[in-house]
Amino acid sequence: MKLSRLLYPLYEARLARELKGVRQPKHIAIMADGNRRWARAEGHSDISHGHRAGAEKIGEVVRWCEETEVEIITVYLLSTENLGREAQELELLFGIIGDVVDELSGGEYTCRVRLVGHLDLLPRDVADRWRAAADRTCDNTGLTVNIAVGYGGRQEIVDAVRNLIAEEVAAGTPAAELTAKVTADSLSHHLYTSGQPDPDLVIRTSGEQRLSGFLLWQAAYSEIWFTETYWPAFRRIDLLRALRDYSRRSRRFGK
Incomplete structure (x- = not known):
């Protein structure tokens, strides 16, 4: 047995102890990147192995x-x-994503599943299946798990502006007053994640160091943590490291 396999449990336990009583994020956003590269690195010619392994990882991370x-x-x-x-x-x-939503909405989990994205861009039967599964979790009392699908940061902001204007027009707001209705607060209420706090921490796997349009609005003041690890290989140790790093940072919120 490799020494690392003996040391990992000890290191993991140490990290968990270090997190007791320290500030932790309430909302984590994860860019689950690197499925295809992981599959190739593992010698798989079929990239579906990477996507399936990445899907299985989601349930683990929820736990x-x-x-x-x-x-x-x-x-x-x-x-x-x-x-x-x-x-x-x-x-x-x-x-695969449908299987993830079905798994999280099954009896083994108590999480609330919410789909965030422009679902009209997806095939109707696919979107309807995912919505039905997510709806089954509305009364659950565990974690909230947002599944970002058909998601683009720019598209989200465009949709928020459109929905805000449509709402004001329907309420009879005169055209001359519409611009005054477009504020940071009013737009926030029309984002896909409306009603939720912005992410405290964004984690991106696979070594890429950019947000790629993910939660453009909400992540303005989020702490960012990058790891070289491909998503299917992401471990509990990696999550604990991210939480420890977050606990050591001083959040400035642009000040």
Whole structure:
């Protein structure tokens, strides 16, 4: 047995102890990146192995977060740009994401599942299936798990502006007064994540160091944590490291 396999449990326990009594994030956003690269690195010619391994990781991370003070997790699974991939891969992704939503909405979990994204960009039968599964969790009392699908940061802001204006027009607001109705607070109420606090911590796996449009509005003052680890290989140790790093930072909120 490799020494690292003996030391990891000890290190993991140490990290968990270090987090007791320290400030922890309430909302974590995760860019679950690197599924395809992980599959290739593991010698798989079929990238579906990476997507499936990445999907299985989501349930694990939910369990790990249940042991912390985290209350909301947002997982970025399918961007608007991803919708431009080949039809065969998209069909695979739709099926795998559907399995994730079904799993989290099943009896093994107590989390509330919420879909965030422009779902009208998805095939109707796919979106309807996911909505129905998420709706089954509305009375659950555990973590809130946001599944970001058909999501684009710019698209979200455009949708928020459109919905705000449509709402004001329906309420009879004169055209001359519409611009005054567009404020940071009013737009926040029309985002996909309305009613939720902004993420305290954004985690991106796979070594990429950019947000790629993820939660453009909400992550303005979030702490960012990058790791070289591909998403399917993400471990509880990695999550605990991210939480420890967050606890040591001084949040300035742009000040």
